[in-house]
Amino acid sequence: MIENERVRERSGMYKALTIAGSDSGGGAGIQADLKTFAALKVYGTCAITAVTAQNTVGVEGIFELPAEFVGRQIDAVLKDIGADAAKTGMLSSVAIIEVVAAKVQEYGVKKLVVDPVMVAKSGDYLLAKEARRVLKEKLLPLALVITPNLDEAGTLTGRNIDSEEGMVEAAKALHDLGVPYVLVKGGHLSGAATDILYDGREIRRFTAPRLDNRHTHGTGCTLSAAITAFLARGLAVAEAVAAAKEYIQLAIGRALGVGRGCGPVHHLASYYSWGE
Numbered sequence: 518m519i520e521n522e523r524v525r526e527r528s529g530m531y532k533a534l535t536i537a538g539s540d541s542g543g544g545a546g547i548q549a550d551l552k553t554f555a556a557l558k559v560y561g562t563c564a565i566t567a568v569t570a571q572n573t574v575g576v577e578g579i580f581e582l583p584a585e586f587v588g589r590q591i592d593a594v595l596k597d598i599g600a601d602a603a604k605t606g607m608l609s610s611v612a613i614i615e616v617v618a619a620k621v622q623e624y625g626v627k628k629l630v631v632d633p634v635m636v637a638k639s640g641d642y643l644l645a646k647e648a649r650r651v652l653k654e655k656l657l658p659l660a661l662v663i664t665p666n667l668d669e670a671g672t673l674t675g676r677n678i679d680s681e682e683g684m685v686e687a688a689k690a691l692h693d694l695g696v697p698y699v700l701v702k703g704g705h706l707s708g709a710a711t712d713i714l715y716d717g718r719e720i721r722r723f724t725a726p727r728l729d730n731r732h733t734h735g736t737g738c739t740l741s742a743a744i745t746a747f748l749a750r751g752l753a754v755a756e757a758v759a760a761a762k763e764y765i766q767l768a769i770g771r772a773l774g775v776g777r778g779c780g781p782v783h784h785l786a787s788y789y790s791w792g793e
């Protein structure tokens with residue numbers, strides 16, 4: 518990655534870039550990613566793709582940035598600061614996906630986590646329907662890890678996934694597209710919260726007790742940001758997923774109860790309890 522070794526020698530910091538949308542409610546998107554990077558002691562930078570007017574109840578509006586300007590943000594960050602790892606979240610449109618894919622290739626970003634965000638928990642669309650095919654064809658093959666939830670894995674594979682066996686089948690089908698590591702998240706199944714990682718050889722299960730908590734807004738963004746941070750710190754993929762799973766469990770367990778709807782998790786739970 519660009520000048521990475523030289524930059525680390527100078528600053529001693531691990532760095533991660535998020536390319537995602539802004540959530541005015543602070544629970545998902547860029548805000549979740551930067552809080553997560555900071556909590557995990559990684560210097561975070563960002564390229565904003567779209568600004569949402571959003572809270573814990575839903576998405577009230579989306580203002581998409583020009584694709585060319587998304588590219589300029591990525592240029593500004595990577596030619597100066599660099600990134601040990603990067604992630605994508607809400608990409609919004611075909612044009613933005615194309616710019617992001619081009620920049621990932623131009624700068625040789627190797628540790629790329631793609632969270633194929635399509636629809637918010639509230640049901641609002643965060644990716645144009647016509648962009649799904651482009652995401653699959655142009656960005657997924659550049660990823661080291663992808664982190665679809667059940668619906669996203671279903672859309673990308675044309676299946677209806679409602680069981681762990683279905684998650685395994687989807688993970689294998691997505692690996693066949695050329696993705697080295699596929700993590701299918703099981704947050705929307707009943708029972709334990711089990712995510713499945715497939716690397717082309719073995720299936721690994723990451724399981725945690727399901728927390729009875731409606732405040733799970735931004736869990737997907739937060740998990741993928743934590744994986745990115747641990748990759749930036751040099752962990753191997755399976756270790757990064759295991760560490761990220763512990764992090765999200767704590768963050769959900771200490772969720773803040775902010776707002777009238779589905780509130781954010783506590784990204785800084787390991788540092789302080791709410792109200793202190």
Ligand SMILES: Nc1ncnc2c1ncn2[C@@H]1O[C@H](COP(=O)(O)OP(=O)(O)O)[C@@H](O)[C@H]1O
Nearest residue numbers: 666702703704705710711726727728736737740
């Ligand atoms: N109620 C819960 N208790 C414990 N873990 C959960 C819960 N809901 C989601 N998770 C975990 O949070 C992460 C995000 O999963 P998921 O909710 O499926 O993603 P998304 O937010 O993209 O829909 C996964 O590790 C999942 O297992």
Ligand SMILES: Cc1ncc(COP(=O)(O)OP(=O)(O)O)c(N)n1
Nearest residue numbers: 538545546637638734735736737738
């Ligand atoms: C700006 C923005 N990006 C992504 C999401 C979706 O986040 P996710 O972690 O999947 O959480 P939920 O929407 O499912 O709570 C978002 N809402 N906003």
